[in-house]
Amino acid sequence: MTEEMLLSIIDREVGQSSSYGGELSEQRRKALEYYNGEPFGNEIEGRSSVVSTDVMDVVEWSMPILMRIFGSGDQVGRFEPQNPEDVEMSEQATDYCNYVFFRENDGFKLLYDAMKDALLSKTGIFKVIWKDDEEVEREAYEGLSDEEFQLLVMDDAVEVVEHTAFGGDVVEGSEEMVEEESVEEAQERFRAKIYDYKTPTQHNVTIMRSVSKGKVDIEVVAPEEFYISRNARTIEDAGFVCHRTSYTVSQLIEMGFDDAADYASEEDQLSDPEYNARNFRDNSLSSLPSDETDASMREIWIDEAYIKCDWNGDGISEIRKVWKTGDRIISNEEVDRVPFTSICPLPMPHKFYGFSMADIVMDLQLIKSTLWRNILDNIYHLNNGRFECLDGRVNMDDLLTNRPAGVVRVKEMGAVRRLDAPDIGKAPYEMLNYIDTVRDGRTGITKFNQGLDANVLQQTTATAFMQQMQSSQARIELIARMFAETGIKEMFLMIYELLQKHSDKAKVVRLKNKWVEVDPAS
Numbered sequence: 106m107t108e109e110m111l112l113s114i115i116d117r118e119v120g121q122s123s124s125y126g127g128e129l130s131e132q133r134r135k136a137l138e139y140y141n142g143e144p145f146g147n148e149i150e151g152r153s154s155v156v157s158t159d160v161m162d163v164v165e166w167s168m169p170i171l172m173r174i175f176g177s178g179d180q181v182g183r184f185e186p187q188n189p190e191d192v193e194m195s196e197q198a199t200d201y202c203n204y205v206f207f208r209e210n211d212g213f214k215l216l217y218d219a220m221k222d223a224l225l226s227k228t229g230i231f232k233v234i235w236k237d238d239e240e241v242e243r244e245a246y247e248g249l250s251d252e253e254f255q256l257l258v259m260d261d262a263v264e265v266v267e268h269t270a271f272g273g274d275v276v277e278g279s280e281e282m283v284e285e286e287s288v289e290e291a292q293e294r295f296r297a298k299i300y301d302y303k304t305p306t307q308h309n310v311t312i313m314r315s316v317s318k319g320k321v322d323i324e325v326v327a328p329e330e331f332y333i334s335r336n337a338r339t340i341e342d343a344g345f346v347c348h349r350t351s352y353t354v355s356q357l358i359e360m361g362f363d364d365a366a367d368y369a370s371e372e373d374q375l376s377d378p379e380y381n382a383r384n385f386r387d388n389s390l391s392s393l394p395s396d397e398t399d400a401s402m403r404e405i406w407i408d409e410a411y412i413k414c415d416w417n418g419d420g421i422s423e424i425r426k427v428w429k430t431g432d433r434i435i436s437n438e439e440v441d442r443v444p445f446t447s448i449c450p451l452p453m454p455h456k457f458y459g460f461s462m463a464d465i466v467m468d469l470q471l472i473k474s475t476l477w478r479n480i481l482d483n484i485y486h487l488n489n490g491r492f493e494c495l496d497g498r499v500n501m502d503d504l505l506t507n508r509p510a511g512v513v514r515v516k517e518m519g520a521v522r523r524l525d526a527p528d529i530g531k532a533p534y535e536m537l538n539y540i541d542t543v544r545d546g547r548t549g550i551t552k553f554n555q556g557l558d559a560n561v562l563q564q565t566t567a568t569a570f571m572q573q574m575q576s577s578q579a580r581i582e583l584i585a586r587m588f589a590e591t592g593i594k595e596m597f598l599m600i601y602e603l604l605q606k607h608s609d610k611a612k613v614v615r616l617k618n619k620w621v622e623v624d625p626a627s
Contacts, residue, residue: 106415111414111434112432115408115410119332134382137225137383140161142161153479155478157477160463160470163550164221164225164462167584172216174582175585179203179207180203181207181216182199184198184597198601202601206600209320216593223449225462226461227328227461228331228448231448232323232348233323233603234321235322236318237607238318239316241313241316242313242314243313244313245312248309249308250308262314264313264315270306270308271309329379331347332345332346332347333346333457338456346411350406351404353402353405354400355402362435368405407429407430408429411440411443424439424440424443448587448588451584452591465548466544466548469543480533499514500514500515548580549580550581604625
């Protein structure tokens, strides 16, 4: 294969990917706008434009239950021994992999972000890689002693940038230092009480320290930045998977791409509707004009693609990790596996994308908002109705100025008459309650697990209430089990695999209140 063929594969797959520019992207953009309570676009000036927040309510009430299941303890994944001699090592693997997830990575935030993405945008994507970066940190010290200074610079990873020494073994005012001194000078010296003293040397030093940080790095990929083959059922069997992400020129140079300043900066991701719905609602990512931006901080979008192809022509396809920017490939290497796992709250068999919680609630939010608007419009009409009047017989300024105890001047009695709007009654309120019931049945998020229905507590026993609570949470528990058995389980297997492949030395960590030496190679 040639690089031109790889470029055509990436362009074709990204263009055809159901997560980019298609119906799926539109569904997720719509879900984000419903979550944010954005207007529907059918508002009429002068009429009520209130928007219900059912999507936000369902997502935000699901999150505490899910986070209590996964984040309340110190273990998310547990490794089971396969043989009697595996018991001790399986326990250590369990403790250490959870240590890597929660301590070396922000496990709680990762779970929160991925599950919220799944509830709102169909999928939550974990990316698990081994990051073996060498970072250079600047450190400045003042007032170091000789011993401290020597100990600092003896480290091979330290490079001295600036160094200033002051003080030292200087003896002033002693007769031994002055061989030729008059009596008057000696008397003056003693009258000024200048005695012998010794000042230790002090060092001010600035260093650059190279720090090697090899560790398992986990991140949550934004749904609009993740592409997968349209016909894929799982990430594992997909022929094409891609993560589109941005790096600054400075970051790329640090990663070894010395010509990063020459790379073209594609801006098509910034025009993606889903990306804008997520990031630009409050203009939080509005950037400065390019002429006011430091060139080293210019963002360059990179397609990190994992392609199954026969690169070497032996008839067997392998996984190639290809970095593409613009119309050029800047990296191409063979890798063992695709580093992504996914979770979906309502998966569909035989396809990658299922349904989100937002998908099954958005229509109810539209109906509920429409009812609310009609109810409010009716109340507005009851409080501030319409009038008919005889032309030329009414002072129009008085009629149009609506205020309590106001006077409308007329030239004959009966020149003004109110056009009463009928009261719509209780039917719309009953309909609102019915919609809430439908929503509760679809999602499992009811007043029971929200703890908001005081009437139920007054009219039922504790046992019946607990049974109702458990029944209402069954849907959420199934979603949690799906998360656990799919993406989260695969993520912990990836952590285990990366530790075995890349850890080159034992590490002493605190597990279960004990300092333990862990050697992943064993």
